[in-house]
Amino acid sequence: MQNENYKIILNLIMNITTRIKLSFMMFLEFFIWGAWFVTLGTFLNINLNATGLESANVFSTQSFGAIIAPFIIGLIADRYFNAEKILGVLHLLGAFLMYQMYSASNVSVFYPYVLAYMIAYMPTLALVNSVSFRQMDNPEKEFSSIRVWGTIGWIIAGLVISYLFHWDSGDSLKGGALKNTFLMAGIASLVLGLYSFILPKTPPIAREAGEKSSISEILGLDALKLLNKKDFLIFFISAILICIPLAFYYQNANPFLSDIGLPNPTGKMAIGQISEALFLLLLPVFFSRFGFKKTILFGMLAWAIRYALFAYGNANELSFMLIIGIALHGICYDFFFVSGQIYTDARAGEKYKSSAQGLVTLATYGVGMLIGFWVAGFITEYYKEAGVSNFWQSVWIVPASIAAVIFVLFLAFFKEGKKETSPL
Template identity: 65%
Template sequence: MKPRIQLQLSLMMFLEFFVWGSWYVTMGIYLPNSLDASGAEIAQAYSTQSWGAIIAPFVIGLIADRYFNAERVLGILHLGGAFLMYQIANATEFGVFHPYILGYMILYMPTLALVNSVSFNQMDDPAKQFSFVRVFGTIGWIVAGLMISYVFHWDSQEGVQSGLLKNTFLMTAVVSVFLGIFCFTLPKTPPTRTSSEKIRIADILGLEALKLLKNKNFLIFFLASVLICVPLAFYYQHAGQFLGEIGVSNPAGKMTIGQGSEILFMLLLPFFFKRFGFKRTMIVAMLAWAVRYMLFAYGNAGELAFLLLLGIALHGICYDFFFVSGQIYTDSKAGKAYKSAAQGLITLATYGIGMLIGFWIAGKITDAYLIEEGGHLWETIWIYPAAFAVFVMLFFMIFFKNEKIEYKS
């Protein structure tokens, strides 16, 4: 791969995740403080990610794979997203905000697959080359959080009270315009299928991979993957709100510790996977979810703030050891015939159905522990995802039979 192309792809990844990280973490702070949103309404806003994930395969399978170059579709989606982000920034009530954020996520979620398609199309050895491009996406997310907290101070108590968090959506809109235009300069990635090919919904959604569920071990893994999305939803939806509400300074910046740890544990995963195997790696991940929420339950913005930072830092173990290991396991079980379909099915089940259920449960529980004078009983709230993570861990430990899975890095 030519250095110029690698630079283009790396910048594309950086901007792709910069625009997501610019608003996603702080939306949980913005909605209750600027639009007086309830926990259920915050859940609706975050659930748009799941609806976007459910609809994304249709955008890719029906449009990008058949009629237009991937980089052009990518550019159009980001330009459309820029317009919606501008509208989101100017929404004055949740009833106006929600349809715009839903429209935005329907446009954004397909771009996650498209940036991968554009990248893979330029690589002769994706297994070795892709990680060096994808890591810039995580860096982009980190830079966005650091800018919000330490450059602009939009998530400070003064910034939140004065409505400065609105600027996170405006920043996303501006960067999305640049990214949309930049996409048209990317290497050409033509459709992988002809428009005359018969469209099969089963292929688009990866339903052919349902045959894998006949394997008991894969079925247990599949169910655990859906269930673990409930604790995951609590983190995505309420961690930023929690940190801001209890008075932790620079919450967006501090939450980038999670992305930093994601990079670290991604590098450690091959060693851990080979040394301890798939089952133990997954169990450690689920245990880390439980520990994280217990740290959140008993930490505070004062002398026990280190517990909160440690809980955030566990994100690398929670995410990489479970979801990346799960992708490896799925790939090994699927075989050549169902590789893409199986990955698509797991994505649909987790980021689609699993997260949708998780966001709803998290919103309901958070609303149930709302304090009349303002705020929430966070110590009690965090016990729920911790207990649920333990339940999923025990379910997996008991019913999943250990098997050897090779990790090819």
């Protein structure tokens, strides 16, 4: 009896230890991303004097990383090496690349390092999930309590930049202090790189089961058959198009808030991540009450409203409009992208579930964001060269209009079947 109790206590301690390890892994993974990516647009403008199109090229490296990531995960991680070891190697490489980005003096020097970094970093988003899932008996119930530490990490990074070091405002911003974000991210990447080697062992599933995946399965190309279904085709096209407004936010939000003089802009943008976590909890309620179509329409409408608030708000008496616009991030992201992942899973069927998710990810974060960053860069540069007096208002009206048009088209052409109304 004592031995049984001892085993139960030992297993409990091991489970708690594993959860702590996974939670810290998630915290560092997204702390690293939030530590430099949020302020990247402002850094490019202030420190490197980048043009709108040069900034677009830099941001597009995220899309190239998303496109290449399935090859790294599917052809290497799933077949030959433990996931935690690849995670460690990629983050150690990332630490070196971050230091090179910190040392870069112009965009031409900076670009190859950020491209290499994104190719190394984007696969780690899938690797941390793989390491987590393999340690869980019931991922559906257990994963959210681990993943939330990633959101906390992103929030903490923004708060550190704005309220601890004040790198993103006042004399610090003008003095080029934002370059320190890369040093901070690099140190965190070094820590996670070394830490990864003490994470629970996660050998390749394919090697254990003796299974092999084709390149078409890895990239989600087997799921192209789903595009024969009109409803999925309309959703698929809408998902690519809605990435254009999303790219405007990633590329221009922080430079906009900094330029108009909103205090501690990076810290305030963390409100968006808090909102994302809260609305993720509300998503099942919307699904069960309104169904997929209305839920995703809420997300599209939120994009249009957010950018209208950005267009007509200011850093003074109308600053509340900017804060509301930031807080809408939860609806914008969760109600479209997360609900879209759930819808894709429901429509794909058992045979194409993984392929369909890979296809949608490739189309959105790969192709969609690539188009979006280019459009955002072109519009920003166009209005800057035109010398319009209401520069930022003109910029934000464009994604607001695009989101409104996508909303109308989706409302008119998407027909929801009964079985897709509540996939949760």
